[in-house]
Amino acid sequence: MVGAAGKITWQQALAWRMKRHMLEPLGDSSATEVVARLCGVQAQVASSAELAVRLRQVESNRSEVSEAIAIGRLIKTWAMRGTLHLLPAEGAGNYLSLMAAGRTWERPSWQRYFGVTPAVWEALRPAVREVLDGKVLTREELIAALTARPGFGHLGEALRSGWGTLLKPLAWQGDLCFGPSRGSSVTFARPEDVGIGWKGVPDPALSAPVVITAYLAAHGPASAQSFNNWMARGWLGKRLTDGWFAETRNQLADVEVDGERAYVLAQDLDELASTRPSTAVRLLGGFDQWVLGPGTDDGHVTPVSRRWEVSKQSGWISPVAIVGGVVAGTWDLRGDSLTIRWFSESGPPPAAALADEVERLGRILGRLLIPRVEA
Secondary structure (H helix, E strand, O other): OOEEEEEEEEHHHHHHHHHHOOOOOOOOOOEEEEEOOOOOEEEEOHHHHHHHHHEEEOOOOOOOHHHHHOOEEEEEEOOOHHHHEEEEEOOOOHHHHHHOOOOOOHHHHHHHOOOOHHHHHHHHHHHHHHHOOOOOOOOHHHHHHHHOOOOOOOHHHHHHHOOOOOOOOHOOOOOOEEEEOOOEEEEEEOOOOOOOOOOOOOHHHHHHHHHHHHHHHHHHOOOOOHHHHHHHHOOOOOOHHHHHHOOOOHHHHEEEEEOEEEEEEHHHHHHHHHHHOOOOOOEOOOOHEEEEEEEOOOOOOHHHHHHHHHEEEHHHEOOOEEEOOOEEEEEEEEEEEEEEEOOOOOOOOOHHHHHHHHHHHHHHOOOOOOOEEOO
């Protein structure tokens, strides 16, 4: 049965979400468990991905994330919003399944742009899997092997694109993922060859309830539209995601958050309703899931007037300071100098709490940081 609708405040909701993110209190989970809880960690900047994990652990190990990747507990692949993510190998296929459900490669505009007809695409997938079978290849090695085959010679330029647009649908269907770097060169492999517990890419009907419940357990309360934006910035289509939510409805509860309708898991409703607002202060790195989970256009987390300071050109997401879950400033680090730009509307900077966070960040980074607060 669907839980009865409840009324809560956004202060409560964000405090509960901070607990689920292992930000208040901090957690003692492994790197793989943190990544699983957050529904993946964006990873085009490796140091930001590592920091996202370590900032959620009471005690952390500098090499834990890289070791989890090396042994195959975590895999790196294109996932939500077409961006690079770390995902637990065992459940990664569920996220990829929903991305593949958008079937971007079937759009006429996509086919015209890349010169990939349906027939070429159907031949490309098995060719990629064959070329990578039991191997780890650099991008150039993969491209050379593919373009040497009849019918693929014209794909070289598209395959070399730094955006990986032609490769992403292959990742979403489980044909490839990133392998261990070879010097400064990225490599590609088959997920089953580098991921422990890889279970393939299930049908979206099976994956949707898994991903929706995981998302709401970490990023709820949230709407189906927020989920859609997080997955693919809306291009999956409202009808598709609304259908997935309808199929998951018996696990969900309706809540009213300061007058806005949203979903949480029915099993979490009582805990959410009893949560008290938080005043906890945290410094979070760039591309953190705290901001990306609800999206930078969610004014409850990122003030609307400050979005441009958080979400910058070329998809860059700034490191942020949060108070009670709300972004209250941004920060950057140059050498040992840490500059915190505090938003005036956030009130006086909490000096003691910020000092504690600066000291904690310094321990994680292994150096003494010299802070400066610009209010």
